[in-house]
Amino acid sequence: MKYQLLYWPGIPGRGEFVRLALEEAGAVYRDVAREPGPDGGTGALLRLLAARHASRPPFAPPILIAGRQVIAQTANILLYLGARHRLAPADEAGRLWVHQLQLTVADLVAEVHDTHHPLGIGLYYEQQKAAARRRTAEFRRERLPKFLGYFEALLRRHPRDAPYVLGRRFCYADLSLFQIVTGLEYAFPRAFKAQARRYARLRSLAARIAGRPRIATYLASPRRIPFNEDGIFRHYPALQR
Amino acid sequence: MKYQLLYWPGIPGRGEFVRLALEEAGAVYRDVAREPGPDGGTGALLRLLAARHASRPPFAPPILIAGRQVIAQTANILLYLGARHRLAPADEAGRLWVHQLQLTVADLVAEVHDTHHPLGIGLYYEQQKAAARRRTAEFRRERLPKFLGYFEALLRRHPRDAPYVLGRRFCYADLSLFQIVTGLEYAFPRAFKAQARRYARLRSLAARIAGRPRIATYLASPRRIPFNEDGIFRHYPALQR
Numbered sequence: 001m002k003y004q005l006l007y008w009p010g011i012p013g014r015g016e017f018v019r020l021a022l023e024e025a026g027a028v029y030r031d032v033a034r035e036p037g038p039d040g041g042t043g044a045l046l047r048l049l050a051a052r053h054a055s056r057p058p059f060a061p062p063i064l065i066a067g068r069q070v071i072a073q074t075a076n077i078l079l080y081l082g083a084r085h086r087l088a089p090a091d092e093a094g095r096l097w098v099h100q101l102q103l104t105v106a107d108l109v110a111e112v113h114d115t116h117h118p119l120g121i122g123l124y125y126e127q128q129k130a131a132a133r134r135r136t137a138e139f140r141r142e143r144l145p146k147f148l149g150y151f152e153a154l155l156r157r158h159p160r161d162a163p164y165v166l167g168r169r170f171c172y173a174d175l176s177l178f179q180i181v182t183g184l185e186y187a188f189p190r191a192f193k194a195q196a197r198r199y200a201r202l203r204s205l206a207a208r209i210a211g212r213p214r215i216a217t218y219l220a221s222p223r224r225i226p227f228n229e230d231g232i233f234r235h236y237p238a239l240q241r
Numbered sequence: 242m243k244y245q246l247l248y249w250p251g252i253p254g255r256g257e258f259v260r261l262a263l264e265e266a267g268a269v270y271r272d273v274a275r276e277p278g279p280d281g282g283t284g285a286l287l288r289l290l291a292a293r294h295a296s297r298p299p300f301a302p303p304i305l306i307a308g309r310q311v312i313a314q315t316a317n318i319l320l321y322l323g324a325r326h327r328l329a330p331a332d333e334a335g336r337l338w339v340h341q342l343q344l345t346v347a348d349l350v351a352e353v354h355d356t357h358h359p360l361g362i363g364l365y366y367e368q369q370k371a372a373a374r375r376r377t378a379e380f381r382r383e384r385l386p387k388f389l390g391y392f393e394a395l396l397r398r399h400p401r402d403a404p405y406v407l408g409r410r411f412c413y414a415d416l417s418l419f420q421i422v423t424g425l426e427y428a429f430p431r432a433f434k435a436q437a438r439r440y441a442r443l444r445s446l447a448a449r450i451a452g453r454p455r456i457a458t459y460l461a462s463p464r465r466i467p468f469n470e471d472g473i474f475r476h477y478p479a480l481q482r
Contacts, residue, residue: 052394056338059345059391069334073344076337093310096317097297103314104300110351118359119372120379131360131372138361150300153293 003029004065006045011231012179012224014074014109015062020175021078023218025085031223075102078172087172094166101154101165101173105180108147112187113232115139115239125229129238136239140191144184148199151177155201163201163208177202178209183233190240244270245306247286252472253420253465255315255350256303261416262319264459266326272464316343319413328413335407342395342406342414346421349388353428354473356380356480366470370479377480381432385425389440392418396442404442404449418443419450424474431481 003022007015022029033045045061048054048070058072064080071077079099082088088098118135119128151165158167164174181202185192196203209215218224227233244263248256263270274286286302289295289311299313305321312318320340323329329339359376360369392406399408405415422443426433437444450456459465468474 053398056341057395058341059348059388069337071337071341073341076341076344079340080337096310096312096321099320100297100299100312100314100317103317107300107351110348114355114359118355119375120383122379122383131375134360134372138363142361142363147300154298157294 001027001066003027004032005029005062006032006048006065007062008045009034009042010225010228012183012227012233013062013231016179016225017074017105017176018062018064018077018081019223020179020215020218021081021085021087021172023223024172024175024212024214025081025087026214027081027085075099075106078102078176082172087170087175089166089169089171098166098171098173101151102176104147104150105173105176108143108180109232111139111143111147112183115187116234116236125234125236132236132239140188144188144191145195145198148184148195148202151180152199152202155205163205165205174205174209175215178206178215181206182210183227186227187233187235188240189235242268242307244268245273246270246303247273247289247306248303249286250275250283251466251469253424253468253474254303254472257420257466258315258346258417259303259305259318259322260464261420261456261459262322262326262328262413264464265413265416265453265455266322266328267455268322268326316340316347319343319417323413328411328416330407330410330412339407339412339414342392343417345388345391346414346417349384349421350473352380352384352388353424356428357475357477366475366477373477373480381429385429385432386436386439389425389436389443392421393440393443396446404446406446415446415450416456419447419456422447423451424468427468428474428476429481430476 005015005018005022007013032040033042034040048063049058051057054070056070058070060072062072062074062077064071064077066080071080082098083095088095115136116125116132117128118131125132154165162168164170165177210219229235246256246259246263248254260272273281274283275281289304290299292298295311297311299311301313303313303315303318305312305318307321312321323339324336329336356377357366357373358369359372366373395406396404403409405411406418451460470476
Protein backbone atom coordinates (compact mmCIF):
# COMPACT_ATOMS: atom_id res chain seq x y z
CA MET A 1 0.00 0.00 0.00
CA LYS A 2 1.25 3.47 -0.87
CA TYR A 3 0.33 5.96 1.82
CA GLN A 4 -0.25 9.68 1.65
CA LEU A 5 0.71 11.80 4.63
CA LEU A 6 -0.70 15.31 4.94
CA TYR A 7 0.83 17.70 7.43
CA TRP A 8 1.88 21.36 7.57
CA PRO A 9 5.03 21.66 5.47
CA GLY A 10 8.04 23.32 7.08
CA ILE A 11 7.73 21.99 10.61
CA PRO A 12 8.35 18.54 12.10
CA GLY A 13 5.40 18.98 14.51
CA ARG A 14 3.05 16.10 15.17
CA GLY A 15 3.53 14.85 11.63
CA GLU A 16 7.06 13.77 12.53
CA PHE A 17 5.82 10.99 14.81
CA VAL A 18 4.00 9.51 11.82
CA ARG A 19 6.96 10.06 9.48
CA LEU A 20 9.29 8.18 11.82
CA ALA A 21 6.93 5.19 11.85
CA LEU A 22 6.54 5.20 8.07
CA GLU A 23 10.31 5.42 7.62
CA GLU A 24 11.05 2.65 10.11
CA ALA A 25 8.43 0.46 8.42
CA GLY A 26 10.07 1.06 5.04
CA ALA A 27 6.64 2.15 3.83
CA VAL A 28 6.18 3.90 0.50
CA TYR A 29 4.50 7.24 1.11
CA ARG A 30 3.97 10.66 -0.39
CA ASP A 31 4.48 13.63 1.92
CA VAL A 32 1.80 15.47 -0.01
CA ALA A 33 1.94 19.01 1.40
CA ARG A 34 5.71 19.09 0.86
CA GLU A 35 5.39 18.33 -2.83
CA PRO A 36 5.52 21.20 -5.32
CA GLY A 37 2.85 21.81 -7.92
CA PRO A 38 -0.92 22.24 -7.86
CA ASP A 39 -1.56 18.88 -6.14
CA GLY A 40 0.86 19.57 -3.29
CA GLY A 41 1.65 22.32 -0.83
CA THR A 42 -0.49 23.64 1.98
CA GLY A 43 -3.32 23.89 -0.57
CA ALA A 44 -3.64 20.10 -0.72
CA LEU A 45 -3.94 19.97 3.06
CA LEU A 46 -6.45 22.81 3.27
CA ARG A 47 -8.60 21.25 0.56
CA LEU A 48 -8.76 18.00 2.51
CA LEU A 49 -9.64 19.85 5.74
CA ALA A 50 -12.39 21.79 3.94
CA ALA A 51 -14.00 18.64 2.55
CA ARG A 52 -16.65 18.39 5.23
CA HIS A 53 -18.78 16.22 2.95
CA ALA A 54 -16.19 13.47 3.18
CA SER A 55 -17.40 10.41 5.04
CA ARG A 56 -14.91 10.76 7.89
CA PRO A 57 -13.55 14.32 7.81
CA PRO A 58 -10.51 14.98 9.99
CA PHE A 59 -10.43 17.86 12.47
CA ALA A 60 -6.72 18.61 12.06
CA PRO A 61 -3.50 17.21 10.62
CA PRO A 62 -1.57 14.94 10.61
CA ILE A 63 -3.75 12.89 8.28
CA LEU A 64 -2.86 9.56 6.74
CA ILE A 65 -4.60 8.32 3.63
CA ALA A 66 -4.39 4.54 3.33
CA GLY A 67 -6.38 3.29 0.38
CA ARG A 68 -9.92 4.50 1.01
CA GLN A 69 -9.30 5.19 4.70
CA VAL A 70 -8.61 8.73 5.92
CA ILE A 71 -7.15 8.57 9.43
CA ALA A 72 -6.31 11.51 11.70
CA GLN A 73 -4.97 12.05 15.22
CA THR A 74 -1.30 11.16 15.57
CA ALA A 75 -1.76 8.37 18.13
CA ASN A 76 -4.64 6.90 16.11
CA ILE A 77 -2.51 6.81 12.97
CA LEU A 78 0.25 5.05 14.90
CA LEU A 79 -2.27 2.56 16.29
CA TYR A 80 -3.20 1.77 12.69
CA LEU A 81 0.38 1.62 11.38
CA GLY A 82 1.61 -0.32 14.40
CA ALA A 83 -0.75 -3.19 13.67
CA ARG A 84 0.13 -3.29 9.99
CA HIS A 85 3.91 -2.97 10.12
CA ARG A 86 4.84 -4.98 13.20
CA LEU A 87 5.63 -1.80 15.11
CA ALA A 88 3.45 -2.92 18.06
CA PRO A 89 2.62 -6.18 19.85
CA ALA A 90 -0.01 -8.34 18.17
CA ASP A 91 -2.01 -9.08 21.33
CA GLU A 92 -4.70 -6.63 22.42
CA ALA A 93 -3.31 -5.90 25.89
CA GLY A 94 0.14 -5.15 24.48
CA ARG A 95 -1.30 -2.99 21.74
CA LEU A 96 -3.32 -0.95 24.25
CA TRP A 97 -0.25 -0.52 26.47
CA VAL A 98 1.85 0.89 23.64
CA HIS A 99 -1.05 3.14 22.63
CA GLN A 100 -1.36 4.32 26.23
CA LEU A 101 2.32 5.30 26.19
CA GLN A 102 1.79 7.14 22.92
CA LEU A 103 -1.14 9.07 24.41
CA THR A 104 1.11 10.09 27.29
CA VAL A 105 3.66 11.28 24.72
CA ALA A 106 0.82 13.26 23.11
CA ASP A 107 0.02 14.91 26.45
CA LEU A 108 3.67 15.89 26.83
CA VAL A 109 3.74 17.29 23.29
CA ALA A 110 0.69 19.45 24.05
CA GLU A 111 2.38 20.80 27.17
CA VAL A 112 5.58 21.55 25.26
CA HIS A 113 3.52 23.53 22.77
CA ASP A 114 1.87 25.43 25.62
CA THR A 115 5.27 26.57 26.93
CA HIS A 116 5.54 29.05 24.05
CA HIS A 117 1.80 29.58 23.55
CA PRO A 118 0.23 29.68 27.02
CA LEU A 119 -2.33 32.33 26.09
CA GLY A 120 -3.46 30.62 22.91
CA ILE A 121 -2.44 29.83 19.37
CA GLY A 122 -4.05 32.98 17.99
CA LEU A 123 -1.21 35.15 19.30
CA TYR A 124 2.43 35.08 18.30
CA TYR A 125 5.00 33.98 20.84
CA GLU A 126 6.30 37.55 20.95
CA GLN A 127 2.87 38.69 22.16
CA GLN A 128 2.85 36.29 25.09
CA LYS A 129 6.51 36.18 26.06
CA ALA A 130 6.02 37.01 29.76
CA ALA A 131 3.36 34.35 30.19
CA ALA A 132 5.53 31.91 28.23
CA ARG A 133 8.38 32.52 30.66
CA ARG A 134 6.18 31.65 33.63
CA ARG A 135 4.66 28.58 32.04
CA THR A 136 8.06 27.35 30.86
CA ALA A 137 9.58 27.77 34.31
CA GLU A 138 6.97 25.42 35.73
CA PHE A 139 7.35 23.07 32.80
CA ARG A 140 11.12 22.77 33.30
CA ARG A 141 10.82 22.40 37.07
CA GLU A 142 7.77 20.15 37.42
CA ARG A 143 6.36 18.72 34.24
CA LEU A 144 9.54 17.79 32.35
CA PRO A 145 10.90 15.70 35.26
CA LYS A 146 7.49 14.13 35.81
CA PHE A 147 7.08 12.96 32.21
CA LEU A 148 10.68 12.02 31.53
CA GLY A 149 11.03 10.43 34.98
CA TYR A 150 8.07 8.22 34.15
CA PHE A 151 9.53 7.03 30.85
CA GLU A 152 13.02 6.63 32.34
CA ALA A 153 11.58 4.44 35.12
CA LEU A 154 9.87 2.27 32.51
CA LEU A 155 13.18 1.76 30.71
CA ARG A 156 15.09 1.03 33.93
CA ARG A 157 12.90 -1.95 34.72
CA HIS A 158 14.61 -3.77 31.86
CA PRO A 159 18.25 -4.92 31.81
CA ARG A 160 20.67 -2.79 29.80
CA ASP A 161 20.60 -5.14 26.81
CA ALA A 162 16.82 -4.70 26.64
CA PRO A 163 16.86 -1.04 25.70
CA TYR A 164 13.34 -0.45 24.43
CA VAL A 165 10.27 0.63 26.32
CA LEU A 166 8.88 -2.91 25.99
CA GLY A 167 12.29 -4.45 26.78
CA ARG A 168 13.87 -6.33 23.90
CA ARG A 169 10.96 -5.73 21.57
CA PHE A 170 10.98 -2.52 19.59
CA CYS A 171 7.72 -0.57 19.05
CA TYR A 172 6.54 2.75 17.63
CA ALA A 173 6.53 4.39 21.08
CA ASP A 174 10.34 4.08 21.02
CA LEU A 175 10.40 6.21 17.87
CA SER A 176 8.22 8.81 19.57
CA LEU A 177 10.47 8.86 22.63
CA PHE A 178 13.42 9.49 20.30
CA GLN A 179 11.59 12.51 18.89
CA ILE A 180 10.72 13.76 22.39
CA VAL A 181 14.30 13.48 23.64
CA THR A 182 15.84 15.15 20.58
CA GLY A 183 13.13 17.81 20.61
CA LEU A 184 13.62 18.67 24.26
CA GLU A 185 17.40 18.76 23.82
CA TYR A 186 16.85 21.26 21.02
CA ALA A 187 14.30 23.39 22.86
CA PHE A 188 15.79 23.39 26.35
CA PRO A 189 19.47 22.40 26.05
CA ARG A 190 20.41 23.90 29.43
CA ALA A 191 17.62 22.25 31.40
CA PHE A 192 18.11 19.01 29.57
CA LYS A 193 21.86 18.98 30.18
CA ALA A 194 21.38 19.76 33.87
CA GLN A 195 19.01 16.82 34.22
CA ALA A 196 20.81 14.54 31.75
CA ARG A 197 22.13 12.07 34.32
CA ARG A 198 18.58 11.31 35.42
CA TYR A 199 17.64 10.31 31.88
CA ALA A 200 20.56 8.09 30.94
CA ARG A 201 18.36 5.31 29.59
CA LEU A 202 16.18 7.67 27.59
CA ARG A 203 19.24 9.26 26.00
CA SER A 204 20.71 5.88 25.20
CA LEU A 205 17.39 4.79 23.69
CA ALA A 206 17.39 7.91 21.50
CA ALA A 207 20.95 7.20 20.34
CA ARG A 208 20.02 3.63 19.50
CA ILE A 209 16.97 4.72 17.50
CA ALA A 210 19.09 7.24 15.59
CA GLY A 211 21.36 4.35 14.65
CA ARG A 212 18.67 2.03 13.28
CA PRO A 213 19.53 1.68 9.58
CA ARG A 214 16.31 3.07 8.11
CA ILE A 215 16.11 5.88 10.66
CA ALA A 216 19.77 6.82 10.14
CA THR A 217 19.18 7.03 6.39
CA TYR A 218 16.06 9.07 6.96
CA LEU A 219 17.71 11.51 9.39
CA ALA A 220 20.48 12.18 6.86
CA SER A 221 17.96 12.79 4.07
CA PRO A 222 16.14 16.00 3.11
CA ARG A 223 12.91 14.26 4.14
CA ARG A 224 13.77 15.01 7.79
CA ILE A 225 12.72 18.55 8.69
CA PRO A 226 15.05 20.23 11.19
CA PHE A 227 13.55 21.60 14.40
CA ASN A 228 12.69 25.27 14.03
CA GLU A 229 10.81 28.11 15.69
CA ASP A 230 7.52 27.43 13.91
CA GLY A 231 7.11 23.93 15.31
CA ILE A 232 6.34 22.37 18.69
CA PHE A 233 9.89 22.15 19.99
CA ARG A 234 11.20 25.71 19.72
CA HIS A 235 14.42 27.15 21.02
CA TYR A 236 13.89 30.60 22.50
CA PRO A 237 16.74 32.17 24.49
CA ALA A 238 14.23 33.86 26.83
CA LEU A 239 12.84 30.48 27.87
CA GLN A 240 16.13 28.87 28.90
CA ARG A 241 16.13 29.96 32.54
CA MET B 242 -16.35 -8.88 34.56
CA LYS B 243 -16.40 -6.48 37.49
CA TYR B 244 -14.34 -3.38 36.77
CA GLN B 245 -12.52 -1.02 39.08
CA LEU B 246 -12.30 2.64 38.13
CA LEU B 247 -9.74 4.84 39.83
CA TYR B 248 -10.01 8.59 39.52
CA TRP B 249 -9.69 11.67 41.74
CA PRO B 250 -12.77 11.71 43.96
CA GLY B 251 -14.80 14.91 44.08
CA ILE B 252 -14.52 15.99 40.46
CA PRO B 253 -16.11 14.64 37.28
CA GLY B 254 -12.94 15.40 35.30
CA ARG B 255 -11.68 12.93 32.75
CA GLY B 256 -13.00 10.04 34.83
CA GLU B 257 -16.54 11.04 33.90
CA PHE B 258 -16.08 10.01 30.28
CA VAL B 259 -15.28 6.50 31.50
CA ARG B 260 -18.12 6.50 34.04
CA LEU B 261 -20.66 7.39 31.35
CA ALA B 262 -19.51 4.45 29.22
CA LEU B 263 -19.60 2.03 32.16
CA GLU B 264 -23.10 3.21 33.12
CA GLU B 265 -24.46 3.01 29.57
CA ALA B 266 -22.99 -0.49 29.25
CA GLY B 267 -24.70 -1.52 32.47
CA ALA B 268 -21.29 -2.68 33.66
CA VAL B 269 -20.65 -3.62 37.27
CA TYR B 270 -17.86 -1.44 38.61
CA ARG B 271 -16.35 -0.08 41.79
CA ASP B 272 -15.50 3.62 41.84
CA VAL B 273 -12.61 2.83 44.14
CA ALA B 274 -11.32 6.25 45.18
CA ARG B 275 -14.86 7.31 46.11
CA GLU B 276 -15.28 4.42 48.52
CA PRO B 277 -14.70 5.04 52.22
CA GLY B 278 -12.33 2.97 54.32
CA PRO B 279 -8.66 2.00 54.06
CA ASP B 280 -9.04 0.40 50.60
CA GLY B 281 -10.71 3.44 49.09
CA GLY B 282 -10.15 7.19 48.90
CA THR B 283 -7.37 9.08 47.23
CA GLY B 284 -4.98 6.73 49.03
CA ALA B 285 -6.02 3.82 46.81
CA LEU B 286 -5.33 5.91 43.73
CA LEU B 287 -1.98 7.20 44.98
CA ARG B 288 -0.85 3.68 45.89
CA LEU B 289 -1.61 2.49 42.36
CA LEU B 290 0.24 5.47 40.84
CA ALA B 291 3.26 4.80 43.08
CA ALA B 292 3.48 1.14 42.07
CA ARG B 293 6.19 1.66 39.48
CA HIS B 294 7.14 -2.02 39.70
CA ALA B 295 3.77 -2.94 38.18
CA SER B 296 4.08 -4.44 34.73
CA ARG B 297 2.23 -1.59 33.01
CA PRO B 298 2.22 1.37 35.40
CA PRO B 299 -0.12 4.24 34.47
CA PHE B 300 1.12 7.82 34.28
CA ALA B 301 -2.12 9.41 35.52
CA PRO B 302 -5.79 8.66 36.20
CA PRO B 303 -8.35 7.70 35.06
CA ILE B 304 -7.33 4.07 35.38
CA LEU B 305 -9.52 1.06 34.67
CA ILE B 306 -8.71 -2.33 36.16
CA ALA B 307 -10.26 -5.12 34.14
CA GLY B 308 -9.22 -8.50 35.46
CA ARG B 309 -5.43 -8.49 35.24
CA GLN B 310 -5.30 -5.54 32.85
CA VAL B 311 -4.56 -2.05 34.11
CA ILE B 312 -5.54 0.48 31.44
CA ALA B 313 -5.02 4.23 31.55
CA GLN B 314 -5.64 7.23 29.29
CA THR B 315 -9.33 8.09 28.89
CA ALA B 316 -9.54 7.49 25.15
CA ASN B 317 -7.63 4.22 25.48
CA ILE B 318 -10.03 2.97 28.17
CA LEU B 319 -12.97 3.86 25.93
CA LEU B 320 -11.33 2.04 23.02
CA TYR B 321 -11.18 -1.04 25.25
CA LEU B 322 -14.72 -0.70 26.63
CA GLY B 323 -16.18 0.19 23.24
CA ALA B 324 -15.07 -3.12 21.77
CA ARG B 325 -16.40 -5.15 24.71
CA HIS B 326 -19.76 -3.49 25.28
CA ARG B 327 -20.94 -2.74 21.74
CA LEU B 328 -20.32 0.97 22.27
CA ALA B 329 -18.35 1.19 19.00
CA PRO B 330 -18.49 -0.34 15.52
CA ALA B 331 -17.03 -3.83 15.21
CA ASP B 332 -15.04 -3.15 12.03
CA GLU B 333 -11.55 -1.68 12.32
CA ALA B 334 -12.15 1.42 10.21
CA GLY B 335 -15.27 2.31 12.20
CA ARG B 336 -13.49 1.70 15.49
CA LEU B 337 -10.61 3.97 14.48
CA TRP B 338 -13.03 6.68 13.37
CA VAL B 339 -14.84 6.74 16.73
CA HIS B 340 -11.48 6.72 18.52
CA GLN B 341 -10.34 9.62 16.37
CA LEU B 342 -13.42 11.59 17.43
CA GLN B 343 -12.68 10.74 21.06
CA LEU B 344 -9.11 12.01 20.70
CA THR B 345 -10.49 15.26 19.32
CA VAL B 346 -12.76 15.45 22.37
CA ALA B 347 -9.63 14.91 24.50
CA ASP B 348 -7.90 17.82 22.77
CA LEU B 349 -10.89 20.02 23.50
CA VAL B 350 -10.90 18.92 27.15
CA ALA B 351 -7.22 19.86 27.49
CA GLU B 352 -7.94 23.30 26.05
CA VAL B 353 -10.89 23.79 28.40
CA HIS B 354 -8.58 23.01 31.30
CA ASP B 355 -6.04 25.50 30.00
CA THR B 356 -8.65 28.30 30.07
CA HIS B 357 -8.38 28.44 33.87
CA HIS B 358 -4.79 27.20 34.14
CA PRO B 359 -2.87 28.82 31.27
CA LEU B 360 0.32 29.26 33.28
CA GLY B 361 0.39 25.72 34.60
CA ILE B 362 -1.28 23.36 37.05
CA GLY B 363 1.16 24.23 39.85
CA LEU B 364 -0.56 27.57 40.47
CA TYR B 365 -4.10 28.17 41.67
CA TYR B 366 -6.57 29.82 39.32
CA GLU B 367 -6.50 32.92 41.54
CA GLN B 368 -2.77 33.25 40.87
CA GLN B 369 -3.24 33.30 37.09
CA LYS B 370 -6.54 35.10 36.71
CA ALA B 371 -5.34 37.76 34.26
CA ALA B 372 -3.74 35.17 31.98
CA ALA B 373 -6.86 32.99 32.32
CA ARG B 374 -8.99 35.89 31.13
CA ARG B 375 -6.88 36.29 28.01
CA ARG B 376 -6.75 32.60 27.22
CA THR B 377 -10.49 32.21 27.81
CA ALA B 378 -11.33 35.12 25.53
CA GLU B 379 -9.54 33.38 22.69
CA PHE B 380 -11.08 30.07 23.61
CA ARG B 381 -14.61 31.46 23.50
CA ARG B 382 -13.98 33.38 20.28
CA GLU B 383 -11.90 30.92 18.26
CA ARG B 384 -11.51 27.48 19.73
CA LEU B 385 -15.01 26.76 21.03
CA PRO B 386 -16.65 27.52 17.64
CA LYS B 387 -13.96 25.54 15.86
CA PHE B 388 -14.42 22.38 17.92
CA LEU B 389 -18.20 22.56 18.32
CA GLY B 390 -18.66 23.62 14.71
CA TYR B 391 -16.77 20.51 13.65
CA PHE B 392 -18.95 18.18 15.71
CA GLU B 393 -22.15 20.00 14.73
CA ALA B 394 -21.23 19.62 11.05
CA LEU B 395 -20.72 15.89 11.56
CA LEU B 396 -24.20 15.59 13.08
CA ARG B 397 -25.82 17.68 10.33
CA ARG B 398 -24.73 15.28 7.64
CA HIS B 399 -27.31 12.83 8.98
CA PRO B 400 -31.10 13.24 8.77
CA ARG B 401 -32.86 14.39 11.95
CA ASP B 402 -33.96 10.89 12.86
CA ALA B 403 -30.32 9.77 12.80
CA PRO B 404 -29.20 11.85 15.77
CA TYR B 405 -25.87 10.25 16.70
CA VAL B 406 -22.42 11.10 15.47
CA LEU B 407 -22.41 7.88 13.43
CA GLY B 408 -26.01 8.45 12.30
CA ARG B 409 -28.50 5.91 13.61
CA ARG B 410 -25.88 3.93 15.46
CA PHE B 411 -25.00 5.04 18.98
CA CYS B 412 -21.37 4.96 20.17
CA TYR B 413 -19.28 6.07 23.16
CA ALA B 414 -18.28 9.32 21.44
CA ASP B 415 -21.93 10.41 21.76
CA LEU B 416 -21.63 10.04 25.53
CA SER B 417 -18.48 12.16 25.49
CA LEU B 418 -20.19 14.84 23.39
CA PHE B 419 -22.99 14.91 25.97
CA GLN B 420 -20.42 15.57 28.69
CA ILE B 421 -18.74 18.28 26.59
CA VAL B 422 -22.01 20.09 25.88
CA THR B 423 -23.24 19.98 29.47
CA GLY B 424 -19.78 20.94 30.74
CA LEU B 425 -19.49 23.94 28.43
CA GLU B 426 -23.02 25.05 29.29
CA TYR B 427 -21.98 24.96 32.94
CA ALA B 428 -18.65 26.71 32.49
CA PHE B 429 -19.60 29.35 29.91
CA PRO B 430 -23.41 29.75 30.01
CA ARG B 431 -23.34 33.18 28.38
CA ALA B 432 -21.08 32.25 25.49
CA PHE B 433 -22.89 28.97 25.02
CA LYS B 434 -26.31 30.62 24.96
CA ALA B 435 -25.12 33.25 22.48
CA GLN B 436 -23.91 30.52 20.13
CA ALA B 437 -26.70 28.04 20.90
CA ARG B 438 -28.46 28.27 17.55
CA ARG B 439 -25.29 27.17 15.82
CA TYR B 440 -25.21 23.97 17.87
CA ALA B 441 -28.81 22.81 17.62
CA ARG B 442 -27.90 19.24 16.73
CA LEU B 443 -25.30 18.97 19.47
CA ARG B 444 -27.79 20.21 22.06
CA SER B 445 -30.43 17.83 20.83
CA LEU B 446 -27.90 14.97 20.95
CA ALA B 447 -27.10 15.89 24.56
CA ALA B 448 -30.80 15.91 25.48
CA ARG B 449 -31.28 12.53 23.87
CA ILE B 450 -28.31 11.05 25.72
CA ALA B 451 -29.63 12.42 29.01
CA GLY B 452 -32.86 10.58 28.30
CA ARG B 453 -31.34 7.15 27.64
CA PRO B 454 -32.71 4.97 30.43
CA ARG B 455 -29.41 3.94 32.03
CA ILE B 456 -27.94 7.43 31.70
CA ALA B 457 -31.08 9.06 33.13
CA THR B 458 -30.92 6.73 36.14
CA TYR B 459 -27.23 7.46 36.54
CA LEU B 460 -27.62 11.24 36.29
CA ALA B 461 -30.26 11.16 39.04
CA SER B 462 -28.05 9.04 41.30
CA PRO B 463 -25.34 10.14 43.76
CA ARG B 464 -22.83 8.38 41.51
CA ARG B 465 -22.94 11.40 39.19
CA ILE B 466 -20.61 14.12 40.49
CA PRO B 467 -21.86 17.66 39.83
CA PHE B 468 -19.60 20.04 37.95
CA ASN B 469 -17.57 22.15 40.35
CA GLU B 470 -14.63 24.53 40.53
CA ASP B 471 -12.01 21.83 41.11
CA GLY B 472 -12.68 20.02 37.86
CA ILE B 473 -12.11 20.68 34.17
CA PHE B 474 -15.33 22.56 33.44
CA ARG B 475 -15.33 25.40 35.98
CA HIS B 476 -17.66 28.33 36.21
CA TYR B 477 -15.79 31.52 37.07
CA PRO B 478 -17.64 34.85 36.79
CA ALA B 479 -14.44 36.60 35.68
CA LEU B 480 -14.19 34.31 32.63
CA GLN B 481 -17.67 34.93 31.26
CA ARG B 482 -16.86 37.89 29.05
